[in-house]
Amino acid sequence: MDAAASTVPVPIRGNGFYLGMSVAIAATVIGGFGSFALRGLVDVPRLPYWVHVHGAVFVSWTLxxxxxxxxxxxxxxALHRRLGWVAVGLAAAMVPLGVLTASMAVVLDRVPSFFTPPIFLALSALELVAFVTLLTSAIRLRRRTEWHRRLMLCAMISIIGPxxxxxxxxxxxxxxxxLAVxxxxxxxxxxxxxxDLVxxxxxxxxxxxxxxxxxVEGLAVPILAATPLFVGLAAALAG
Structure with missing residues (x-):
């Protein structure tokens, strides 16, 4: 994806690969969450409204x-450039929605059973930091197409852990x-x-x-989760 678009024409050569990667990532996202619901592992109608909003924004970003x-x-x-700023707006909404959804999952005791609350909060925080870091870099380098489209791809990859x-x-x-994720x-x-090599x-x-x-996003999770800040935050939200 080249979300915040370049002001110069993007070469057609090589863009087919990025389109294919975007489709594969979208299939992973929609297939992952969709299969979870179809298997009855989540009661969709009873989800809090903010989870639905978070999901709608994330799916919109993916599409x-x-x-x-x-x-x-x-x-x-030209259209790519205009829609780029729509993508930036969606990304700006995803960050606070991600913080709210992760925090309320702990408050309401909705954290997946295979995570402890500190691990869940640390994972969510690092995912958002990684996404913002890569997205911001891609936007700043939007006039350098080869950097921009690769950083945008990595930004998308950074948030597909869930x-x-x-x-x-x-x-x-x-x-x-x-580690598997x-x-x-x-x-x-x-x-x-x-x-790239080929x-x-x-x-x-x-x-x-x-x-x-x-x-860093993946390996730092247990380290961050063990800090007094995240242990205390998880206890405060759960209490």
Missing amino acids: LFVTQNALAHRGSI AFGRILPMSLLGPWGG MSGQMLFVAVAVAH AHGRVHPAYGIGAAVIL
Whole structure:
């Protein structure tokens, strides 16, 4: 996706890959959450309204992610540019909605059974930080297409952990669940890196940044969750 679009034409060559990646990611997101509901693991009508709003905004972002890549692939740069700022607005809404949804999950004792409240809060916080970091970098580099589209792809990958959490048998994975989710995310990064090697003979440095951020996002969760700040925050919300 090239959400906050470039002011110069985006080369058509290579955009088909990003469109394909966006479709694969959207399928992962919709398939993960959809299968969770179809298996009866969540009572959709009884979900709090803010969860529905959070889900609607996230699905809208995901579909716009695909749309932006499709527009770039077709060369419809003017529309791509205008919709880019719509994507920025959705992203701005996703952050407070993510904070609210994670916090209220602890308050209402709706944290998934395979997470402790501190782990859940730390995971949610790091996911949002990773997303904002990569998205902000992509927007700042929107006139440098090769950086922009790769950072946007990594930003999207950074927030699909919850989808993998609904696809993978988390209750069976135990303490390895977090690593399994991160591995799913890194698989998308690995595909992108492989594409760079095949298509260009080298890996663009944007993927190094994206991979580093996603790795920190995953590996730092237990460390952050064990800090007095997150232990105390989880206890205060649950109490």
